[in-house]
Structure formats: structure tokens, C-alpha cells
Amino acid sequence: MTQKFVMYSPLYRLEQEFNREGLKLSRQTMANWMLNTSDTWLRPIYDVLHRNLCKEPVLHGDETTLQVLKESGKAAASKSYMWLYRTSGCAESPIVLYEYQPSRKAVHAEEFLKGFSGWLHADGYQGYHKLPENIRVVGCWAH
Structure with a gap:
């Protein structure tokens, strides 16, 4: 995982490197290991961070397009979205x-922000304005 995410080596290149060393290790196997490791070891950490994030009084939210080449039920040129949520600059952690x-459906933000009550800095995307009343959406200066 370090080679892939820190050293930016794609799995096909790691597969080739292992093959040169005489180790037959497919990129599919390595991908499955990463998915399993993420679910087992990183998901619990993410969940704790998510709970702590939703306890903050001020958050920032945004979403951006992402292309996933092989996604079930979608053409390769379809748009998917990466949503980002962060604490304010005043947060202790x-x-x-x-x-x-x-x-990009608004329900994704609503589901992620369950348990949050406070101010959400966001751009002009109307989906944010469909959030429950306990979430006050405020515009950011950049937008």
C-alpha cells in the first residue's frame, strides 16, 4: 500500500516488479488485499473521525467530479463524485x-451529515439547501 499510495506506483508496475523477482503476484490479488485491509483496519478509524467531525459546530463541504472507468451500471465517461467534508480552521483537531x-444527489450530503447540527460552509449547489433545518448553510467567500 505504501508503494501505491505514497510512492505512486500503479499496481501493474508493482506486478511487473514482483515478476522480475520471481514472485507471481497479480495486481488483482494486490487490489483485493488493499480493499480488505482498508475495510478491516482503516474503516474503524474513518468512522471515529466521522463521528468527531459531526460534533463540530462549523464544517465545510464540497463535491467534485470523478471518472470511474469500470463502475457497474455506468458508462466509462459518466461522472461520479468525491464529496469532501472538513472541520473549520478553528477546530482543535x-x-x-x-x-x-x-x-451528486443531495441525499448523500444529508446522510453523511446525520448527527451534525451547526453551520456548513458550501458553494451555491442547491443540494446543500435541501439539508435539514438544524444545518445552516452559509456561502463561502470564494463562491
């Missing part, structure tokens, strides 16, 4: 979390 979603 800064937290930044990303959440992948296949669409």
Missing part, C-alpha cells in the same frame, strides 16, 4: 474526510 458517491 482538524479532520478532512472524503466520501465517494456515484451521483
Whole structure:
């Protein structure tokens, strides 16, 4: 995982490197190991950070397009979205979390922010204005 995410080596290159060393290790196997490791070891940490993030009085939210080449039920050129949520600059412990979603529907922000009550800095996307009343959406100066 360090080679892939820190050293930016794609799995096909790691597969080739292992093959040169005489170790037959497919990129599919390595991908499955990463998914399993993420679910087993990183998901609990993400969940704790998510709970702590939602306890903050001020958050920032945004979403950006993302292309996923092989996503079930979608063409390769379809847009998917990476949603970002972070604590404000005043937070004692800064937290930044990303959440992948296949669409830009407002329900994704509503589901992620369950338990949050406070101010949400966001751009002009109307989906944020469909959030429950306990979430006050305020515009950011950049938008």
C-alpha cells in the first residue's frame, strides 16, 4: 500500500516488479488485499473521525467530479463524485474526510451529515439547501 499510495506506483508496475523477482503476484490479488485491509483496519478509524467531525459546530463541504472507468451500471465517461467534508480552521483537531458517491444527489450530503447540527460552509449547489433545518448553510467567500 505504501508503494501505491505514497510512492505512486500503479499496481501493474508493482506486478511487473514482483515478476522480475520471481514472485507471481497479480495486481488483482494486490487490489483485493488493499480493499480488505482498508475495510478491516482503516474503516474503524474513518468512522471515529466521522463521528468527531459531526460534533463540530462549523464544517465545510464540497463535491467534485470523478471518472470511474469500470463502475457497474455506468458508462466509462459518466461522472461520479468525491464529496469532501472538513472541520473549520478553528477546530482543535482538524479532520478532512472524503466520501465517494456515484451521483451528486443531495441525499448523500444529508446522510453523511446525520448527527451534525451547526453551520456548513458550501458553494451555491442547491443540494446543500435541501439539508435539514438544524444545518445552516452559509456561502463561502470564494463562491
